[in-house]
Amino acid sequence: MATLDFSTGLRCRVCGKLYPKEAINFCKDDFGPLEVDYDYEGIARNISRAKVEKRAKNMWRYREFLPISGEPTVGPQVGGTPLVRADRLADALGVRSLWIKNDAVNFPTLSFKDRVVSVALSKAREFGMKTVGCASTGNLANSVAANGAAAGLETYILIPASLERSKILGTSVYGSNVVAVDGTYDEVNRLCTQIALKYGWGFVNVNLRPYYAEGSKTFGHEIAEDLGWRFPQHVVCPMAGGALIGKIHKAFTELNKVALVSQPNTCKMYGAQATGCNPITDAVKTGKERHKPIRKPNTICKSLAIGDPADGYFAAKLIRETGGWAEDVTDEEIVEGISLLARTEGIFAETAGGTTVSVARKLIEQGRLPRDEEIVLCITGNGLKTLDALYEAIEAPVEIKPALAEFESLLAGREPVTV
């Protein structure tokens, strides 16, 4: 079978130096981030809409844009999540055309992280690694643990000890070595870099990060294909490390580059964060070239609580260059966003999704997001994982005895019942 690996190496985003495909995430000259380079002419010659459309509905439909050799050995069924036309939410927000890209139902661990992990762990196996790990705010922990278990890999997962209980349980259940660190995500992350450098294990978001991050592009590929091979005018995306927003935009650009989509990529990108951890939105709003790191994030939105985002500079730059904007919302607004999405669209998103919905509302009210153009909201994780955020906000059910009269007493004073 002909190779479908069109990646040619890793290129430094600062100085442009090219590296071979190894387990390394930074340039040895200037420590700049490395990104996978591709032979796009080769991809263009080998890909067509018909070819993609014949493949199974999962992220590997776009495998020419992913840096693995041979068949994926981890996560072969990840992706292919719904793009939902969100008319009821559109009405509530007062916009004409709104879509939800719903990775709250991604397989197997209900967040977009399965996309990045399947690429990173497939690559780890190519490199012959037996032990893998990650620093995580929760969703990644779940995904590395589950996909690592299915692949028979030993996993070490480091998380801030303050994470939601369901995210910790949803990691430990897979038999991972879960290490809860008394510190912030950024401290966990620094520790993981030290471990990866010392032991040479495959940390998906450290030494495997260039490959890992590419998996996120499929979120964008799917949006474009499901819109009928075209791009929306606006995308609102949650930001933690700031990589996803860039990869969605990159996906659009490369679909145009290989002529799968003829429309140029003029999509405007909008970033969403929680006010309690808003280094990137602050950089955009105050015109800083580089974000100011936040020592102690303080928000219920733990999945976005990265005080020193690795891609903060690039995310802020992208937002500025595409003509988008960035906003942040309070914890109260995050819960309102979760509730609004659930009540209008029947989609239960985690706190990052509540952040995205409420930021979209704010941007619409500010006039930054036009009401008559097409908008896609990125929902990246499932609400069942962050129930802790809702216990106080959601009304407990009414309790009655199992008697018809008691039930009917609840209906008293309401509109006549419709059948």
Add this chain to the structure above:
Amino acid sequence: MAVKIEIPSPLREHTGGKTEVSVAGPTVQAALDDLVRQFPTIGSKLFDGGKLRPYINVFVNDEDIRYLDDMQTAVADGQVVAVIPAVAGG
């Protein structure tokens, strides 16, 4: 005793393979200057135009110097200064 600088593996080719280098100096800036004096080729890796490169983080006893006094953060004998690549996570 002196201040110790932990050298990450990608930079060890500049320190003759040493994982740790003892330096003298009252601040992070002075400590790193002493490191560069001892191992001159590491200078251009860490600094660009006299400024620390943006994708390097420096920690004193595991605290990021950006939350302390940055390059003027005081260091004392026995403390550990770690130089760690910043591009990770998310």
